[in-house]
Amino acid sequence: MAASANVLSDPVTQFAADVHAGLCRKGQKELPSKYLYDPLGFALFEVITQLPEYGLTRADERLLRRHAKEMVKNVPGPTLVSELGSGSGRKTRWILGALCEREPVSYYPIELSRAALASCESQLGDIGCVSIVGVEREYVDGLREVAALRTDGARLLVLFLGSTIGNFDSGADARFLSEVRSVLTPGDSLLLGTDLLKPIERMLEAYDDPLGVTAAFNLNLLGRINRELDGNFDLRQFEHVARFNEATGSIEMHVRSKRRQVVNVRRGGFAATFAAGETVWTESSHKYTRQEIAKLAVSCGFRTEAQWVDDEWPFAENLLLAV
Numbered sequence: 001m002a003a004s005a006n007v008l009s010d011p012v013t014q015f016a017a018d019v020h021a022g023l024c025r026k027g028q029k030e031l032p033s034k035y036l037y038d039p040l041g042f043a044l045f046e047v048i049t050q051l052p053e054y055g056l057t058r059a060d061e062r063l064l065r066r067h068a069k070e071m072v073k074n075v076p077g078p079t080l081v082s083e084l085g086s087g088s089g090r091k092t093r094w095i096l097g098a099l100c101e102r103e104p105v106s107y108y109p110i111e112l113s114r115a116a117l118a119s120c121e122s123q124l125g126d127i128g129c130v131s132i133v134g135v136e137r138e139y140v141d142g143l144r145e146v147a148a149l150r151t152d153g154a155r156l157l158v159l160f161l162g163s164t165i166g167n168f169d170s171g172a173d174a175r176f177l178s179e180v181r182s183v184l185t186p187g188d189s190l191l192l193g194t195d196l197l198k199p200i201e202r203m204l205e206a207y208d209d210p211l212g213v214t215a216a217f218n219l220n221l222l223g224r225i226n227r228e229l230d231g232n233f234d235l236r237q238f239e240h241v242a243r244f245n246e247a248t249g250s251i252e253m254h255v256r257s258k259r260r261q262v263v264n265v266r267r268g269g270f271a272a273t274f275a276a277g278e279t280v281w282t283e284s285s286h287k288y289t290r291q292e293i294a295k296l297a298v299s300c301g302f303r304t305e306a307q308w309v310d311d312e313w314p315f316a317e318n319l320l321l322a323v
Ligand SMILES: C[S@@+](CC[C@H](N)C(=O)[O-])C[C@H]1O[C@@H](n2cnc3c(N)ncnc32)[C@H](O)[C@@H]1O
Pocket: 003, 033, 034, 037, 049, 057, 084, 085, 086, 087, 088, 089, 110, 111, 112, 113, 116, 137, 138, 139, 161, 162, 163, 164
């Protein structure tokens, strides 16, 4: 799923335009995954990170907890820290804490979700030497704003955790990282979390848990269209689907229409028709190999300084240096 780059000044107008484009197109219907995170979606995602089947967040946090000191040793100071799509910020405490041992830290989480920014403040506000300034913007727009704040000699450490990079389509991940690189200067760093390829059953369970939390997270996107755009999706007439696409190496989430139906999105001024069994593609989660990450980094203007891999759940934390 490509992240949409154009932002209209009014977020509701932009949402309506993206929903119209995604549901009324020919071929595979799709919706940008960034819209999964309204306040309810954010809360459901937080529950997903606690599920026994979703080992990704625990692996990410284990690596950060165990290796934060070593990670920051590789990052020259003084440092401004910015995080792309920080979510709750819970895992970031380990990096900020390690940096605090050598200097006071300014931390700029960049998020579209206000609920996530509020959570960052409450999760991390107790670390004495950290000042937190939330940036409610799209990733790269926010990063440009943060980069403009740096003073002479300061380095930027960008965090992109949780394997959110995997939400970009193949090819779009490289374009995105190159865009991030264009905002950085040589010597800045990017700490990139990437989920690794693993047996298909294990990956599928992580995106189709037996409690149905991921299903609720996915279907909530239709609920959000109802709430914000005056839509009339009957959520009981759609179901959650998670599948592994072998050609792209990605888990895909879709919502599938159980029958032929027409849905009105009144605030968008359009109706969308669904055939029985037709799906709307809502999110991709690409699973990387270690070699693929190294190649991706080089092609986007980075050098891999170090890589840490979890031994319980294949997941890699990659420290990339802008060259
Ligand atoms: C998969 S969650 C990951 C959250 C956290 N980094 C973690 O590792 O648990 C992705 C987060 O990125 C945010 N997000 C998605 N697209 C975004 C965009 N284009 N610009 C800024 N934030 C975005 C979402 O609101 C969400 O909180």
